Amino acid sequence: MEKAQLQEGPRRPGRHQRDGGILLVIKNNVILTVVVAVITTYLLSSQWHAPRPQEHHRYTNQLDATGLEYGIAQCALNQRRPVVDKNLASSRLAARSSVGPRTILHNATLIDGDGTITLESTIVIQDGIFTKVSKAPVDDLLEPASPDDRVINLQGRIVTPGLVDAHSHAGVRETPQLWATEDVTEISAPVTPWARAVDALKPHDRAIPVIASGGVTTSLVLTGAKNQISGEGVVIKMKWANSVRDMLVNTTGSGGGKPQRYLKMAMGENQKRQFENSASGPSTRLGESYWFRKAYDEAARLKRRQDRWCEAASTAQGLTSITQEYPRSLEWQTLVDVLRGDVRVNVHGYETEDILAMFDHADEFGFNITALHHALHADLVMDQIKTRNIAVVGFSDSWGDKKELYNVSSYLPRRIAENGIPFVLTRDHPALHGQWLIYEAQIAHHFGLDAESTISSVISLPARLLGLDNRIGFVRPGYDGDLVVWDRHPLQVGAHPLEVYIDGKSVTRASDSLWKTSESLSYTREAPISRPSDEPETTCRSGQSNIVIRGLKMSFVGVDGLRIKEPETGNMTVVVRAGRIVCVGGNKCDHVARQAAEDNVPSMDLPKNGYMLPGLTVVTRQHGLTEMRQEPSTADGFSAGEDYASPLSSRFGIKFDGIHLGRAYRSGVARIVTPPLTEGFFHGTSTLFRAGAKSVLDDGAIAKPKVALHFTIGHSAKSSLTPSITSQISKLRELLTVDKYINPVYQSAARGEIPVVVHTNNKDVIAHMVALKKETGAHIVIMGGSEAHLVAAELAEAVVPVIVAPFWGCEPLFWDSRNCLPGPPLTDRLGPQVLIDAGVKVGISNWDDTNNHIRNSIWEASWVAGPGNRSLALDLVSKNIEDILQLPRSRDFVVYEGDPFNFGAKVALIFEEGKVQSCYPDVDEN
Numbered sequence: 001m002e003k004a005q006l007q008e009g010p011r012r013p014g015r016h017q018r019d020g021g022i023l024l025v026i027k028n029n030v031i032l033t034v035v036v037a038v039i040t041t042y043l044l045s046s047q048w049h050a051p052r053p054q055e056h057h058r059y060t061n062q063l064d065a066t067g068l069e070y071g072i073a074q075c076a077l078n079q080r081r082p083v084v085d086k087n088l089a090s091s092r093l094a095a096r097s098s099v100g101p102r103t104i105l106h107n108a109t110l111i112d113g114d115g116t117i118t119l120e121s122t123i124v125i126q127d128g129i130f131t132k133v134s135k136a137p138v139d140d141l142l143e144p145a146s147p148d149d150r151v152i153n154l155q156g157r158i159v160t161p162g163l164v165d166a167h168s169h170a171g172v173r174e175t176p177q178l179w180a181t182e183d184v185t186e187i188s189a190p191v192t193p194w195a196r197a198v199d200a201l202k203p204h205d206r207a208i209p210v211i212a213s214g215g216v217t218t219s220l221v222l223t224g225a226k227n228q229i230s231g232e233g234v235v236i237k238m239k240w241a242n243s244v245r246d247m248l249v250n251t252t253g254s255g256g257g258k259p260q261r262y263l264k265m266a267m268g269e270n271q272k273r274q275f276e277n278s279a280s281g282p283s284t285r286l287g288e289s290y291w292f293r294k295a296y297d298e299a300a301r302l303k304r305r306q307d308r309w310c311e312a313a314s315t316a317q318g319l320t321s322i323t324q325e326y327p328r329s330l331e332w333q334t335l336v337d338v339l340r341g342d343v344r345v346n347v348h349g350y351e352t353e354d355i356l357a358m359f360d361h362a363d364e365f366g367f368n369i370t371a372l373h374h375a376l377h378a379d380l381v382m383d384q385i386k387t388r389n390i391a392v393v394g395f396s397d398s399w400g401d402k403k404e405l406y407n408v409s410s411y412l413p414r415r416i417a418e419n420g421i422p423f424v425l426t427r428d429h430p431a432l433h434g435q436w437l438i439y440e441a442q443i444a445h446h447f448g449l450d451a452e453s454t455i456s457s458v459i460s461l462p463a464r465l466l467g468l469d470n471r472i473g474f475v476r477p478g479y480d481g482d483l484v485v486w487d488r489h490p491l492q493v494g495a496h497p498l499e500v501y502i503d504g505k506s507v508t509r510a511s512d513s514l515w516k517t518s519e520s521l522s523y524t525r526e527a528p529i530s531r532p533s534d535e536p537e538t539t540c541r542s543g544q545s546n547i548v549i550r551g552l553k554m555s556f557v558g559v560d561g562l563r564i565k566e567p568e569t570g571n572m573t574v575v576v577r578a579g580r581i582v583c584v585g586g587n588k589c590d591h592v593a594r595q596a597a598e599d600n601v602p603s604m605d606l607p608k609n610g611y612m613l614p615g616l617t618v619v620t621r622q623h624g625l626t627e628m629r630q631e632p633s634t635a636d637g638f639s640a641g642e643d644y645a646s647p648l649s650s651r652f653g654i655k656f657d658g659i660h661l662g663r664a665y666r667s668g669v670a671r672i673v674t675p676p677l678t679e680g681f682f683h684g685t686s687t688l689f690r691a692g693a694k695s696v697l698d699d700g701a702i703a704k705p706k707v708a709l710h711f712t713i714g715h716s717a718k719s720s721l722t723p724s725i726t727s728q729i730s731k732l733r734e735l736l737t738v739d740k741y742i743n744p745v746y747q748s749a750a751r752g753e754i755p756v757v758v759h760t761n762n763k764d765v766i767a768h769m770v771a772l773k774k775e776t777g778a779h780i781v782i783m784g785g786s787e788a789h790l791v792a793a794e795l796a797e798a799v800v801p802v803i804v805a806p807f808w809g810c811e812p813l814f815w816d817s818r819n820c821l822p823g824p825p826l827t828d829r830l831g832p833q834v835l836i837d838a839g840v841k842v843g844i845s846n847w848d849d850t851n852n853h854i855r856n857s858i859w860e861a862s863w864v865a866g867p868g869n870r871s872l873a874l875d876l877v878s879k880n881i882e883d884i885l886q887l888p889r890s891r892d893f894v895v896y897e898g899d900p901f902n903f904g905a906k907v908a909l910i911f912e913e914g915k916v917q918s919c920y921p922d923v924d925e926n
């Protein structure tokens with residue numbers, strides 16, 4: 001880092017200052033006097049008091065006029081802090097000169113940024129801002145309506161202010177990700193406070209309008225977290241622009257003053273990983289703290305030098321002694337500004353040791369922290385966070401991938417918020433696709449964060465964190481015209497915007513048919529409930545093979561545990577005798593239920609809203625084989641993917657413990673299919689196993705040892721024997737034709753007896769697979785399938801099923817999936833919906849490398865199926881997977897309290913292998 005230290009300028013021979021500044025000699029004292037007089041007048045008008053130089057004072061060895069002027073101006077600025085101008089909205093309203101056309105939205109249900117609800121609202125947008133927000137009927141507002149006005153009766157639909165994502169990399173980590181556009185962290189050094197996100201911002205990032213279509217209208221674009229002080233962030237509006245300038249939010253308040261600024265710092269595993277092999281380090285947290293302290297020490301010295309300069313310049317006497325220019329440094333000024341309190345400090349970190357170390361550094365150097373980002377273990381150090389008045393910018397459902405986010409409480413958002421700490425949700429786009437910030441919020445709400453706090457966590461609180469709650473985060477007169485019209489309550493499964501306004505302009509509007517659909521009654525305008533936390537009294541006990549369950553409202557399971565096509569509804573009772581369901585229904589079960597009571601069979605009464613479903617079956621890429629993806633010792637290990645002659649099965653690698661299986665199981669996922677791990681092209685054969693088994697010795701633990709052959713075709717699978725897509729497809733074709741005799745499994749595959757699962761997103765690879773099926777007759781299954789909708793008709797015709805993963809089929813992180821469908825409001829249908837409409841058999845699963853989302857499968861299926869089509873939703877995560885992979889039918893069942901197809905339900909009972917396995921499990925328990 002020596003090279004980063006600043007030489008402040010060329011030195012003049014013969015005149016040395018102790019701290020090595022330069023000396024500039026001015027010859028014309030007259031000019032100097034005039035300049036100083038002008039500056040002084042300026043300064044007296046602000047708060048800083050500079051001396052009045054005496055008219056005929058003699059200056060010697062002086063700095064030139066520009067240098068002095070610059071320094072004195074800096075000294076004045078040093079006295080001022082950025083302020084949030086609370087009068088901005090009213091001054092904007094007053095200052096309005098142009099009177100452009102109005103957009104008048106009426107009969108709207110306004111959920112404001114803090115969650116308060118106002119029915120029958122009328123909202124007027126004009127000249128980019130809200131000009132009227134009231135309960136008045138529209139007629140009263142139309143002081144003669146101009147023909148250019150747009151008047152929209154929302155018929156009670158919900159509107160919210162635009163969502164705000166306080167942690168995004170949109171524009172600096174463009175998607176699809178390419179080497180050429182990766183500009184998020186300047187990793188040439190561990191600390192680069194001089195870097196600025198604005199310099200790398202790409203207005204043509206295709207993700208920006210897609211994110212806006214999810215209702216996100218403002219984002220704080222931060223530099224990355226690969227090094228420790230990665231630089232300054234920038235606030236943008238999520239609108240399509242041709243120039244960076246058109247996206248930026250002017251964070252300077254109307255009263256002049258300083259702009260709001262944002263620094264990004266990071267601690268923990270990323271930095272160790274990034275600099276492990278560099279001579280400078282850090283390779284441990286020891287080194288991380290050293291690099292922080294060194295950087296702030298540098299800044300503190302510079303600040304002291306500046307303050308001494310300003311002190312000298314504050315008296316006439318001192319002014320005469322100034323011989324060098326105001327100390328400055330391009331490298332360290334940002335951190336000096338942090339020490340002065342001009343910058344909002346955003347710290348990435350997960351573990352409590354990282355958070356506490358950062359508190360130490362803040363105390364040592366005297367800076368404040370605005371927000372702890374991610375901070376998924378913040379619930380363990382809440383007192384300190386609260387005392388320091390720091391916000392937490394977290395996730396609701398990111399865990400497992402590495403040690404620092406391994407065992408995160410599902411109730412983290414609720415815990416933090418209930419302790420009075422501002423809790424904000426983010427997507428960290430593209431780590432999680434920024435379009436679905438509202439999904440992050442929905443999950444937090446499911447796990448107990450109340451509806452107002454949840455809405456606040458994605459609207460008003462992030463606006464406040466940015467110091468911009470004087471113009472965004474609320475629908476108030478004078479605020480930015482950023483508004484989202486929702487098709488249903490935004491916390492409902494599958495909610496999406498119908499129209500999004502940014503700065504008063506409609507940037508996305510759904511098709512008329514989507515507007516029409518949103519009128520149908522099934523789209524609810526109420527928030528779903530949160531998960532009930534109280535466990536009812538129950539006589540349900542693990543191990544029981546006889547039980548009577550009362551109070552069921554809907555059942556998809558019939559006698560003998562078999563799936564029934566359309567659900568039975570009513571006030572039903574289930575009677576289980578000797579491990580078998582003998583009756584499901586209303587009065588018709590009275591007799592057997594009475595008999596059971598006489599036999600002292602325990603009974604369970606569901607308080608209100610019972611649902612019975614088969615245990616879900618999902619396909620994953622690593623469940624059971626990996627705990628922390630980034631810790632090799634917690635994984636089964638990766639083959640080179642080239643051992644074709646003796647394909648391995650994953651059956652011997654499955655570990656029946658850990659939080660990934662546990663949390664999925666306790667959410668209703670009973671069976672999982674996972675192929676062996678590989679770094680290459682060929683995985684081997686997958687295994688069907690019970691997520692809830694204690695070990696391989698448990699009944700039915702391995703339900704089917706050889707489910708399917710799995711191949712990954714794509715960039716990630718390039719290895720020495722299959723270094724190209726061409727070689728991968730050729731090899732697969734050979735294994736199904738000329739080479740099939742190297743192992744009987746390929747002969748079975750060529751006869752269609754064992755499925756061949758091909759993991760790919762790319763439309764052309766998928767088309768080749770259709771051709772390969774036609775040529776060989778193999779039962780080829782596509783998994784991934786982001787671009788499958790482009791060949792939907794061909795897939796249907798050739799009867800090639802698709803297991804879509806991740807569920808919405810559109811997270812265009814990489815080139816191979818760039819043509820995925822973003823879904824409403826940009827496109828009428830999601831990719832999997834197009835496939836279903838075309839007649840393709842579809843399953844929904846998980847291809848999530850962070851390995852946590854499979855417990856959400858039922859919601860994601862429900863999202864794809866649409867409200868009111870629970871049969872389809874359930875098929876997507878059970879029957880269709882069984883059909884596609886030729887699995888034995890499940891006879892397990894799971895009873896939920898609440899509607900599992902929506903948020904807020906809780907598993908009440910899991911019944912497998914002829915007995916009750918679990919009663920009211922908590923999702924986090926071990």
Ligand SMILES: *[C@@H]1O[C@H](CO)[C@@H](O)[C@H](O)[C@H]1NC(C)=O
Binds near residue numbers: 107153154155156157
């Ligand atoms: C407002 O919307 C509701 C539906 O939520 C509708 O019943 C009512 O007629 C609408 N009112 C007006 C004035 O359009």
Ligand SMILES: *[C@@H]1O[C@H](CO)[C@@H](O)[C@H](O)[C@H]1NC(C)=O
Binds near residue numbers: 251252254256
């Ligand atoms: C930002 O807003 C302030 C206050 O309205 C104004 O003085 C300044 O010129 C603006 N800056 C830009 C770059 O538009």
Ligand SMILES: *[C@@H]1O[C@H](CO)[C@@H](O)[C@H](O)[C@H]1NC(C)=O
Binds near residue numbers: 339341366367368
């Ligand atoms: C830190 O916050 C405290 C309390 O708000 C404030 O008094 C102090 O000036 C701040 N310091 C800096 C460097 O921002």
Ligand SMILES: *[C@@H]1O[C@H](CO)[C@@H](O)[C@H](O)[C@H]1NC(C)=O
Binds near residue numbers: 407658659926
């Ligand atoms: C996860 O954390 C919880 C709560 O601290 C603890 O009870 C549990 O044992 C932990 N589980 C694992 C696998 O570390």
Ligand SMILES: *[C@@H]1O[C@H](CO)[C@@H](O)[C@H](O)[C@H]1NC(C)=O
Binds near residue numbers: 551573
């Ligand atoms: C459902 O039926 C039971 C009798 O089996 C009865 O006690 C209960 O009140 C009924 N519940 C509802 C909501 O009708």
Ligand SMILES: *[C@@H]1O[C@H](CO)[C@@H](O)[C@H](O)[C@H]1NC(C)=O
Binds near residue numbers: 836837868869872
């Ligand atoms: C559910 O979706 C399937 C597939 O699109 C369709 O055939 C079925 O009619 C739908 N059922 C309902 C109740 O909408």
